Amino acid sequence: MQAFDIFSFHGGIHPPENKAQSLQLPLGRPGLPNELILPLGQHIGQSSRPLVKAGDKVLKGQTLAINNGFLSSFLHAPTSGTITAIEERLIAHPSGLSDLCVILQPDGLEEWQALEPLVDWQTKNRTDVLAYLSEMGIVGMGGAGFPTQVKLQGANKSPLTHFIINAAECEPYITADDMLIREKTLELILGIEVLQHLVNASQVVIGIEDNKPTAIKLLNDLLDERNSTIKVAVVPTKYPSGGEKQLIQLLTGKEVPSGQHPADIGILCQNVGTCVAVHDAVYLGKPLISRFTTLTGDALNAPQNVEVLLGTPVSHLLAYAESQDNRLHRLVMGGPMMGFTLDSPQVPVVKTSNCILAATKEELPPPAPEQACIRCGMCEQACPVSLLPQQLLWFSKSQEHEKAEHHNLFDCIECGACSYVCPSSIPLVQYYRHSKSSIREARESAVKADLAKQRFEARKARQDAEAAEKEAKRLARQKPAPTKDASKVAPKAAASAAPATNDEAKKLKVDLAIAKTKLKKLEKQLLSAQENEHVEEINNLQLQVTDQANQVKDLEAQMAKVAPAAPVAKPTPAAQDSASDELKKAKVDLALVGVKLKKAQKQLDETPDDADLKQKVADLQAQQQAAQAKLDQAGAATQVAAKSAPKPAANDELKKAKVDLALAGVKLKKAQKQLAEAPEDAELKQKVADLEALQKAAQTKLDQAQASDNVTAKPASGEAAANGDELKKLKIDAAIAKAAVKKVEKALKKAEELQAPELDTLRQQFKDAQQRASELEHALANPNAQPKTTVASKPTQNSVGTADEDKKRKVDLAIAKAGIKKAEKNLALLKEQGKSEADIQASEWPQKLLDAQQKLAQLETATPAAETASAKKTSTAAQAQPAAPTNADDDKKRKIDLAIAKAGIKKAEKNLALLKEQGKSDEAIQASEWPQKLLEAQQKLAQLESTEAPQSNPAKAKPSTIEASTSEPANDDAPQASLAEQIKQQKIAVALAKAQANKLAKKLGVEPDNAEQVQIEIAQLKDKQAQAEHLLEQLMKQQESQ
């Protein structure tokens, strides 16, 4: 036997050994317990995956659970029996928590499954042997339970210098390894040889403390006998020399660097228990199903070492070792230094349980209360890892985890030496454990947060991409649309198909109308800007106006292109356009100069002596004259162009004349106003007179234009379409005339108030205007009759005429509605302004509202009649022309009506809600028009919906069937439709009654004062509801029977 160099490690303590008690008796073999509890997680890493289920019969050594991933292990049946359950049981863990366990009820037969030892382990592939060890469920039995095959694999990274077998067993009380060496010396050596074969280390050393002389002697004798190269290194007794890193340091003098494993410096460490388990597996084919455990402590009458089946409950072992329950104070699994207290004796022995310590109160007194640290430094002296326990304590206490990590907290082996020596009884290790788990938790949550962030960002990126794709698709859809239209139009135009060109023409017309309105608006703005003398704005607006005018021109040109194909061709000469453009420009110039002039004049008024200003005014006047001349010229050109052009040109001229007139009127008004303010101003008077003259001239011009228009229009009046146009024109004229009358009236009033001198002229004007308005109205009445006569004679134009009429009616309807809206708005405004009811009644608005409503009602009654008439006409016309477009139009119309009705309902509801919010009483709400309106709208909606159902059907059907007869399908559907309508109405009535009842009930809750009244109302409503429901039922039955 040769001596082995022994080194030393820093610190360490010498607690009382207490090892003798458990060595008095020979190795015991407790009998089978009633049940074995086999936790699925007896090792470090993932819990095993059970292969059996409750009720399975298993043989001794049969695999119960297999590894679940790399860092996991197998589990075998320690004896034969029945699996009664796989359930949560308390396990041997410091937390005292439960975990999933396989419960095995032994049958007492101890029936082994067929054992297949790995006899050819020396010739077998290394990987196969490791896999075999894994399947045998072998894990490190020293304390951590690290799966052995993983450790051996890790040891293969670099050539090993030392293979150390840990037999130190430094913790007090524990003698399991000592007993194991004594009992199974040969098995141990054979196991070591198997492992040495696998790892091929240059030196194999058994490290053993000098307090186990018997074991040392047995080992030496056997090794000498076998001429083995395995050395036995006896180390002095010192806690914790059994720690892996401490033993390595003792035997090799090398320190395992912080954060590394022994394998990184070419050293492998294995516990003696593991070596014996490896022997059993390889030589006997027995999986790891039992282990040596020390039963000790003063509470036991027969402390001893036992070979115990895994899963045996601690209580069974305590009974075997004759525990005195009255003396048992604390039950510890593991040693007194590193073990943990068991809350219950029901927990099972697992692969890593080397000791059960049943201590009395005297043996392991409760820890003394923690005192303040006195900075004695004894912990630092005791620490086997050369840490600074005091520093770590501060950092742990103040949760400064980062600093604690900087002080190598994770190198702490939790041996408890520092706590042991601490005079203030500070549970230092517990602080460190807490800090460690906090840091681990933080790291885990950081990893999780990172993952969550990644996933969140990935999701966001995906969503953005989807949105972008959608947008791109939408754009792609939008782009080809016009080209498609164009391509559609082109061939059709080539084929000179009238409907297509009609469509195109319609579209263009609409565009043109829009462009024109814009232009008009801009011109208006320009005018107002000129009046208000904003020079920059004027320039800006002027630009816009020219742009818009160009656009209009383009559209008109396009229109002209399309128009020849259209049935009603309207030649629009370009010359006139340019002429009118020029005219416009000239006018704008003139207006600008006028504005400037005015400004200058004003300044001049303020400072009459300023020669410069005078000069300027003169210049401007000259400019104005020039502009006027230009304007006249342009006007003449336009007139020439207009004359050469047929009717539309005349129309344009008319418009122009009207605009001139309006302009003149405005100017006149302004001048009059000024005059009213300063009646003595001769200049102003002169100006007013001038302007009046101008207005008159414009008026005559307008008259002329109208006359010429009439002349040009008359020849065309034979055509119905022209009739409609004229009608429109006349109406517009009438409206203008009326407006003029109103204006003059106003002016007259003002003049009367101010007692202005030109009262007479204004009166005259008023009379003129009135006369004109009446004339126009008269004229309007006449042509109204004309279409009717033409309608009768020409059936093909009939539909056009009726369509026009239809449109007219609709426009009227819309106007009436707008009127109602306005009246309502005004009423609401009045109410808001806090006017009393009487005031409101006295104002004209209620009357107006009533009028408008009546008109609307009239129109609405007229509309269906007209619609039916037009429908009839179209159906007769359908014999000559395809009816599909009209039908489609009808459909559209209906839909629009439907939408309007729905919107009406919504509005009514909104208003009701608003009224309620404003705190109006129920009566007031009932008295207001809204509930009534809501009801009406709902009824209308019902009507519309019922009419739509049957009518949309034929529209959807093939045109050919419609050609055959439009009315037939409608007739077939008619009774059903009416029934459906009725049902719908009843349903609505029921729903309405319900809703109202609900509302009232709610009200009841809010206003208990009116309770009785409200309740009566509710009862009434419920009656109503019941009635409606009854009717509904009847109707439904009727429908079913049909």
Next chain:
Amino acid sequence: MTTVLLAIGILVLLALVFGGILGYANVRFHVEGDPIVDQIDALLPQTQCGQCGHPGCRPYAEAISNGEAINHCPPGGQATIQALADLLDVEAIPLDGDHGTESAKRVAVIREDECIGCTKCIQACPVDAILGAAKQMHTVISDECTGCDLCVEPCPVDCIDMVEVGVNTKTWSWDKPQGVTSTSLNIIATDRQTEAAH
């Protein structure tokens, strides 16, 4: 006079030199973006729950860098507030109760036989932790679930529960010792103590 001029000249020269160095450093070591936002974002728990009133953790990080209070993150709790306070060198304030209270970590669990497969929760999940398809049963990948709560509200059949993640033997951690308590001060018997006992 010359000394004064000399001093001024040297100072001007130095100013120019250092100005040049600073200018160069500004260009050479220019940092794109706002590094403080990244640092704040790293401290936030990334549950993406929106309880702070921002659509995700990063927007809140940006808001904090723009001066918003640091106590609007209930999932992060006091620990996050402390970390933010340390980072931004401001005072650690208690969690703002308006945004919720700190609660134990929870994960969403779908009661699968009640799920109608509407996919609404899938659309709501900020970290794509819910698996499923239209009219197919959905389930939560509990490892990926941040416990943000956002899937609970849209569920039309209320089949999502927020279940507290209990500790198991793998996630269990040691308690912190009580420390020096008042009772431990009385370990040495004094005259006063005996007087009090009488």
